[in-house]
Amino acid sequence: MFGKVTVQIKLVEGDSAGTVTAFYMSSDGPNHNEFDFEFLGNTTAEPYTIQTNIYVNGVGNREQRLNLWFDPTKEFHSYSLFWNQRHVLFLVDDTPIRVQPNMENKGIPFPKDQPMGVYSSIWNADDWATQGGRVKTDWSHAPFFATYTGFEIDACEVPASVAGTESAKNCSSSGVKRYWWDEPTLAELNVHQSHQLKWVRARHMVYDYCTDTARFPVMPVECVHHRH
Numbered sequence: 692m693f694g695k696v697t698v699q700i701k702l703v704e705g706d707s708a709g710t711v712t713a714f715y716m717s718s719d720g721p722n723h724n725e726f727d728f729e730f731l732g733n734t735t736a737e738p739y740t741i742q743t744n745i746y747v748n749g750v751g752n753r754e755q756r757l758n759l760w761f762d763p764t765k766e767f768h769s770y771s772l773f774w775n776q777r778h779v780l781f782l783v784d785d786t787p788i789r790v791q792p793n794m795e796n797k798g799i800p801f802p803k804d805q806p807m808g809v810y811s812s813i814w815n816a817d818d819w820a821t822q823g824g825r826v827k828t829d830w831s832h833a834p835f836f837a838t839y840t841g842f843e844i845d846a847c848e849v850p851a852s853v854a855g856t857e858s859a860k861n862c863s864s865s866g867v868k869r870y871w872w873d874e875p876t877l878a879e880l881n882v883h884q885s886h887q888l889k890w891v892r893a894r895h896m897v898y899d900y901c902t903d904t905a906r907f908p909v910m911p912v913e914c915v916h917h918r919h
């Protein structure tokens with residue numbers, strides 16, 4: 692609960708069309724929270740796309756998509772989720788690519804009372820993942836490998852037996868108990884990180900649900916309040 696999770700991944704080399712590699716955090720239950728990195732494969736020499744998504748109380752539909760500024764199949768790169776009471780950050784090689792601020796003061800729910808697990812998987816998503824589902828998985832190129840190293844987790848540990856609200860209390864900085872991720876300097880992006888995020892959004896973003904007026908004739912409330 693809260694903290695930072697990082698893993699270094701080298702994505703599927705060559706023809707990865709139709710595959711999705713995922714690295715995500717999720718809580719259990721029908722009203723679960725989830726923070727997703729999904730790496731959408733492509734045909735040989737065509738670029739991977741990163742899709743991120745956030746579920747709060749069981750509701751997702753908050754996709755963003757980016758092209759990367761490097762080839763993620765050649766070397767390991769680090770992908771991190773940073774989570775505290777103030778925001779959720781998605782980072783690639785420590786560059787923020789997405790921020791979900793806590794806007795509870797605007798009545799928007801924020802994930803902060805369900806502990807989460809950390810997961811990764813690779814699966815066949817050729818009905819939608821690559822070029823809108825037009826390119827299917829070529830099984831003659833199987834098996835498809837994503838490779839991992841350097842898994843790091845620095846978070847508040849919650850025993851499975853402890854209820855969400857109880858763990859939320861145990862994982863809050865209070866009195867002498869201070870968690871590093873609650874330091875005031877980490878309550879928002881610093882100037883350098885804000886510039887990095889601007890650069891990513893200007894140069895690499897290919898889709899943002901917050902600008903998809905065809906899909907959302909009425910914009911989700913968090914989009915109205917969260918201007919970049």
Ligand SMILES: *[C@@H]1O[C@H](CO)[C@@H](O)[C@H](O)[C@H]1NC(C)=O
Binds near residue numbers: 732733734737740822
């Ligand atoms: C795959 O490559 C095509 C052509 O370069 C590109 O339009 C698309 O965004 C890439 N990513 C996916 C997931 O299809």
